[in-house]
Amino acid sequence: MTNVRIRQATIEDLESLAALFDEYRVFYESESDLDGARAFLWNRFEHNESVIFIAEAGEEAAGFVQLYPSFSSVSMRRIWILNDLFVRETYRGQRIGEGLLNAAKRYAVLTKAKRIELTTATTNEKAQRLYEKNGYELDRVFLKYSLSL
Secondary structure, three states, X not given: OOOEEEEEOOHHHHHHHXXXXXXXXXXXXXXXXXXXXXXXXXXXXXXXXXXXXXXXXXXXXXXXXXXXXXEEOOOOEEEEEEXXXXXXXXXXOOOHHHHHHHHHHHHHHHOOOOEEEEOOOOOOHHHHHHHHHOOOOOOOXXXXXXXXX
């Protein structure tokens, strides 16, 4: 991870993040929508609804991780949902994803969170290996349900 800087993003990073976020969505087979990506991220910043860390290689945005807050009622503590992790293809294999995961972990510890949760596609074996290498464990206790609206 040479010459890569990872820091918490601000609204001033909106343009760089919008481009990354659009590439991330295309990776997951959504249609490109740069204006929509920009608006979506602007709303997250405007309403303090997520925390984003950005990886920069020189002047170029190389990747990001986005955390959404949630809570555990039983433990009465915060949980962070790691919803988005993306590294541009040209920067993969340089441990930037690992660096972004570490930034998320440091932030979760700083905010006294109980845990970080994430989901990934069953076909995304590279991501699964990255998560497991960094201490994430597959939940074999709870079933995950969702209601599409």
